[in-house]
Amino acid sequence: MRGRNGRPVHRFPISEASNAFRRRFFPAATLGDWNDWRWQARNRVRSLAQLERIFDLSDDERAAVAHHSGSLPVGITPYYASLMARSDATEALRRTHLPVMGEYLRAPGEADDPLGEDHDTQVPGLVHRYPDRVLFLTTGFCSTYCRYCTRSRMVGEAGGEYHFSVGQWEQALAYLREHTEVRDVLLSGGDPLTIHDDKLEWLLSRLREIPHIEFVRLGSKVPVVLPMRVTKDLARMLRKHRVWLSLHFTHPNELTTEVTEACDRLADAGIPLGSQTVLLKGINDELETMKRLMHGLLMRRVKPYYIYQCDPISGSAHFRTPVEKGLEIIAGLRGHTTGYAVPTYVIDAPGGGGKIPLIPDPVVGRDGDDLLLRNFEGGVFRYPDPAGSLGADRNARGNGG
Numbered sequence: 001m002r003g004r005n006g007r008p009v010h011r012f013p014i015s016e017a018s019n020a021f022r023r024r025f026f027p028a029a030t031l032g033d034w035n036d037w038r039w040q041a042r043n044r045v046r047s048l049a050q051l052e053r054i055f056d057l058s059d060d061e062r063a064a065v066a067h068h069s070g071s072l073p074v075g076i077t078p079y080y081a082s083l084m085a086r087s088d089a090t091e092a093l094r095r096t097h098l099p100v101m102g103e104y105l106r107a108p109g110e111a112d113d114p115l116g117e118d119h120d121t122q123v124p125g126l127v128h129r130y131p132d133r134v135l136f137l138t139t140g141f142c143s144t145y146c147r148y149c150t151r152s153r154m155v156g157e158a159g160g161e162y163h164f165s166v167g168q169w170e171q172a173l174a175y176l177r178e179h180t181e182v183r184d185v186l187l188s189g190g191d192p193l194t195i196h197d198d199k200l201e202w203l204l205s206r207l208r209e210i211p212h213i214e215f216v217r218l219g220s221k222v223p224v225v226l227p228m229r230v231t232k233d234l235a236r237m238l239r240k241h242r243v244w245l246s247l248h249f250t251h252p253n254e255l256t257t258e259v260t261e262a263c264d265r266l267a268d269a270g271i272p273l274g275s276q277t278v279l280l281k282g283i284n285d286e287l288e289t290m291k292r293l294m295h296g297l298l299m300r301r302v303k304p305y306y307i308y309q310c311d312p313i314s315g316s317a318h319f320r321t322p323v324e325k326g327l328e329i330i331a332g333l334r335g336h337t338t339g340y341a342v343p344t345y346v347i348d349a350p351g352g353g354g355k356i357p358l359i360p361d362p363v364v365g366r367d368g369d370d371l372l373l374r375n376f377e378g379g380v381f382r383y384p385d386p387a388g389s390l391g392a393d394r395n396a397r398g399n400g401g
Helices: 016-025 037-042 048-054 059-067 092-097 166-178 197-208 232-240 257-268 287-299 323-333
Strands: 121-123 126-130 133-137 184-188 215-220 244-248 273-279 303-309 344-349 354-358 363-367 370-374 380-384
Touching: 048 059, 121 166, 126 166, 166 197, 197 215, 197 232, 232 257, 257 273, 273 287, 273 323, 287 303, 287 323, 303 323, 323 344, 323 354
Parallel strands: 133 184, 184 215, 215 244, 244 273, 273 303, 303 344
Antiparallel strands: 121 126, 126 133, 344 354, 363 370, 370 380
């Protein structure tokens, strides 16, 4: 099968719902077009007129789109738009990608760069915060733009969705060659899987030429929002460079036939897959929703890795839950499902403090030489710990001992 540009298009499954969407809203697009990731990127839903052609916009959504300027534009692949509700503005995936006016309200504690990445940027696009690892921002382009994006200040810049240049990559590579303490590189952006194969392979090859770099990861939402990008050629190339992938899943409605195929291609190529999920108010902050997502990921050979507390990016208050909500979800997963389905719940500390894990505290206290621990059912159990002092400052008997 070939697309209209003459390039071969690997056969890729298409769900019945997506095919119906294609016929209705993109009737001139062939199946070859639809399955060509370049066509998907070129035909993203971006303008108010395009949105109104597909969605029954609420007054809030319409006003927010009309108000927008600068970075973090609206951009939704036709495939991902096909998963969203046409008329329900409260539907989960639609809420993550269609702006509302709350995005322009700045609450106390919010900032454009809440994690202090700019402070730890050593050369353009390279953030060196942790002792042995760096964040390498490869591009400012994403195939879709999540409204809660941590880097909303820089992605999709006006004037053509700013791409980092090869010259900037060269500066970052020179820094890495000099800093032998760096053994781990995370490629992010923007989304590195939106970079064409030859250019991405050039970068991965240069990284692999640096002897002290042992571990290369790519952070991407592309297999979720643009799954046809995962061609067999891409999977083979990523395998050759021994990379890991951190995928950004949000909701079980993303676990489609197409996404299953993308994950299968990557996993079959021997590429380790992990998932990072941002906890979002009214979207995935119910235990059963999160459990369905975690189970669905495991069935697709993706290990749930992190649940992130939503960063206090400017205009994100309508997305953020109380921290105890995340602890409640972890408590509802731990012991109630397989341990592989329980990610680590973290806060990426504002100001550059890094990721801080949070877990429900199982320590009740001590009783003599015994440490008292509460299990997932609320029962209290003794562990002999005569040399320890953990829990000594708690009133063990008053807490169920």
